[in-house]
Amino acid sequence: MQHQETVWITLADGCRLAARVWLPEAADKVPAVLEYLPYRRRDRHRGDDAILHPGLAAAGYAAVRVDMRGAGDSDGLLHDEYTPQEWADCTEVIAWIAAQPWCSGAVGMIGISWSGFNSLQVAALQPPALKAIVTACSTDDRYADDMHYMGGVLLNDNLQYGSTLFTWTPTPPDPLIVGERWRAMWLERLQAMALPPPARWMRHATRDAYWRSGSVCEAYPRIQVPVLAVGGWADGYTNAVPRLLANLSGPRKGLIGPWAHAFPHVATPGPRIDFIGYVVRWFDHWLKGIDNGIMAEPMLSAWLQEAEPPKARYETRRGRWIAEQQWPSPAISDSLWHLAPGRLAEQPAAAFALVLCSPATTGSASGEWCPYGWGPDMPTDQREDDAGSLCFDGEPLGEPLQLLGNPRLRLTLCSDTAMAMLAVRLCAVAADGSSQRVSYGLLNLAQRDGHHRQVPLLPGMDYQVEVQLKACAFEVPAGYRLRVAVSSAYWPLAAPLPWRATLTLRGGVLALPRRDATVASCQAPALGQPWSPPALPSTVLVPPQRGRLQLLRDLASGDTRMNVVRNLGALLIEETGLELGALGNETYSINADDPATARSEALRTASFSRGDWSVRLHTRNLLTASADGWRLESSLEAFEGEQSVFRRDWDEHFAFFPAQEGDA
Template identity: 65%
Template sequence: MPAEETVWIVLKDGCRLAARLWLPESAGPVPAVLEYLPYRRRDRHRGDDAILHPGLAAAGYAAIRVDMRGAGDSDGTMDDEYTPQEWADANEVIAWIAQQPWCSGAVGLIGLSWSAFNALQIAATRPPALKAIVTVCGSDDRFADDMHYMGGALLNDNLQYGSTLFTWLAPPPDPEIVGTSWREMWLARMEAISEPPAARWMRHADRDAYWQSGSVCEDYSRIEVPVLAVGGWADGYTNAVHRLLSNLSGPRKGVIGPNGHAYSHVATPGPAFDFIGVATRWFDRWMKDIDNGIEAEPMLTAWMQDYEPPKPQYDVRQGHWVAEAQWPSANVAPHTLYLSPDGLGEERAPFAVTVKSPATVGLASGEWCPYGWGPDMPGDQREDDAGSACFDSAPLDAAIEILGRPEVTLNLKVDRPEAVLAVRLNTVAPDGTSARVTYGLINLAHRGGFAAGKPLVPGESVEVTVPLKVSGYRIPAGHRLRLAVSTQYWPLTMPLPVAAAVTLEAGSLSLPVRRGEGAAAPDLGGAWSPPPLETLVVEAPARGRLRIAQEVATGRTTVEVVRNLGAIRIAETGLELRALGSETYATLRDDPSAASSFAYRKAEFIRGDWHACIETRSTLTATPTGWRLHAEYDAYDHGERIFARQWTVETPRAGAPGSAEPGSAGR
């Protein structure tokens, strides 16, 4: 489907936003579907656009991809994600689209990741022309369920994604589109970077007004348009699907596949399904008023994962589709098991177990947000189990299906003012293989909620509740359930610099057990995609943990991660794009205060006599009361450095005793 390369949308303040437009072959005005994000339509996101938007146009929609203010070839600058300016601009864009001669006046939103978040956020602002949204791998809660914190514990994804956004906040526009002003626009964008994003997010270590802004869970009633929420069990954002189905009041559906962080028709692990067909059926019902029966289909359709020996990468995940007519479902009921001296069972019994995990527990965690492009899934859990307090059930007499969010309650004491717990639910095969079903984290500073962290009182008994991630998993007969509790989960988290000992005294596990067949699962169709973008691949995309090295003499462990979007030459634009990156995480087995996290990113744009390059380096370490981030940003025009800036920023940790107000130095 041919596209109009550049359409300019002029906002009320004079800012011009660059858009790419695909129109269907059918005559007459049609509904429009907008994807609105900062990930550059000319290069970085062009491959993703190619396998989605022509498909929407073929289904009879005007598909439009708009680069946000400060991104791609659009005017302006950008300094953060999910801002009121972003939503205000989107409202103007939607109004502009609705008034175009090729548009019927009805507009829908679609998005993955960033554009999944802002589809929900924009819907909550209620633009009059917006009629429906499709949100894929996004979140309704920016503090509890994003790449920054999990259970109040700082994720290393805060650094890795922060480094990525740091690099992509201010790349240059394309001279072929904006002309000779490209260099001036580039310099203005870089000057507008006030601080590394990772530092800003660490400064907000509690769920304050910063995170509440853009978290639509603050008031679900603001969203009135029909919502189709799509996720994957391997993705980091699956919890949002269940919350949206449970809390929205308007028409809504959820689909959860086995996949990682990608659109479901091209995602791995498979099986993939006809995402474009499902999305256009949703839009057909609410934007074309076609009575296609989608309202009568089950509210939730999910891939029920079968057990298979764990490995860091899958092409296809074994299982089958299940469905529930409503969510929450009367077909899913909680079943409680208790921690005891004998393991995990039906009876309460007093016990006392102390756990003080080595700093390297977590090496089998996989990535917080797998993409499925490389070794980024959780592996065999036995090594992590060895550094954890484990509670095993008896072998199951019959298979059970879990669908929903397990929850763990623990009574415990801690010997330090600070501690983090990781709680994993594993299934243990008869041969001893341990596979992670789901997991949760809690920073015990947030034991009373996320609003304000406070130090623990050493030796004081406390009760904490740890929600685990939503899961759909069939555990076979003959397997044992294992609840594993550790005080470290590295490198998925940035560890506290103190090694706390936690004494567990009581606990329970509530499992959402699916007890019947449920509804008949709808046919989601076979996966298909428009033709991929024509490129010459110089370096293939890759994500995941490449190498783990352990030094016997020192106990130093290093994890090397690749984070490459790839290096390609794009036939349509004549551009070579290089988007490469890596991370290195290091710690000492017996000294988490020695932990460090380092991220490198490079973005390079090459065409003829145009050669622009950005490199960033970010290093995160702990201080006795907080975190220290050192970040470097360098930009080059034809190899000549034209911009350089460094930041060293210290931020307090939530609940750390004696923590000071955040400060920064060196700009």
């Protein structure tokens, strides 16, 4: 294999993008596979690149890893995620790759998270040389299914991920690559940070034009290239794969395992698979024209999770592979259950009125919105959250029940406040009483008629609403009971409103996507044993650590605090001689009786050093709320050595009912 550490791609406007390239040993022209993202090929993402791209090169592909405009060693400025500039640049990069003497002219894209998003977005632009894509842990709908909002409810992941992007967007290029101009490039990036990313996203509380841009669900027919969509049931992005299979018209396949937010050959929970081998088969078919039978295999392969004792971290998840030849599948139909006081009934119940006012700490067993799988970030036993919810239990099942798809709950309710949130969980309850979350969904009741606008609730008026829960694949064993748990809080996964709403439930119907295994007769393909190239040579200085480490309660006051760590760690990268640090944490605090006390604080540090060169950045974001709306206080400070070279502070306010598109 040939490796080129830095290759410059000059765009039409003169901007130069930095790329790494891995080439097969053979001198023949080969197809190329591009990954295009802002996560710094020289350092921060170097470990991830090491376990993917050399494997593609070994299989006979040119693997090209490009830092976007304004990121890493590339020229220019990065102002936001998923912009028209980003996509236009990428189409130029694809054309550049296709024209290289080592390329056959056929290009594929692969990506996870950000690069999974833009693989779909660029595919919708139809660059001529792009022949197929692989998109993992991504979404087709930036408002409905990203870490900013869920059902119109503001997520605390908007703060935590926004803090990470806030820290890494203005990091400097490597002086060994760009020379003395590194400092000017760095200061320009710092000066360009006009608004912290969490604040930018909070300015768009509804599904407006900002979110529609880059949401490929707005124009599925524009994606004509073959799409392999990959996800994990533990990941935050579980809904996109079934939607893409149902709505794309071109060749497509879906693969959903038990994994968290990582490629399936290195992800936890396991079991892992030979993902590189599977991807190579995909690209061999579409970029090399090899008839290897992959398109005769089922459209969807999914890991059917089985019930087991819930815990914060799993090495592997119980279950087995199942498959559907087409999606939507004729093997799946709605199984309807009616809400009655305290129970799930097969027939509609008599009229009832159940009052709900959850403690503000309900949700502490939620786990992360987007688990990464290498720390305690999964949902734990749900009994404590169940205690703060209205629960509706079915009878013990006489036979196993397979679920595959999105559960839905229709409710009739009223509220005593103009804005309130609703959290709905579907749980499998064992004979010992332990409660395992199968799926969940949130709804901002002010967006009950659609996410394009917020309309205040009229206190005391009945409304009919529907909550769609996240897609799942789960087998509930015989002897277990189904439980629907409804709460008016879901902290700290959801940013809490500063009041406790009281809801009155008057009826509801649960629709479960029941899978009939006798109808679904096809077999899942063999997915192989996990393999990856060797890990990045490095010396660990501070071990990586991630997850919800502590839940602390003051029993006298009712104050509760969740401590979360986000350390990628610190290490010496032997290939580049660079010491890299990526440390962070969050603290979420609240009083069970008074959500107006809630504080969500995120701290981040990024540092780089080699010899006598040393720079670091510190960021802080603090989210609070009052009756007037949200408040976000932010700061960014950068140091060269021990000298502060830049500081900026922000104090941003966001109304709960801002002016919206179409308002006079």
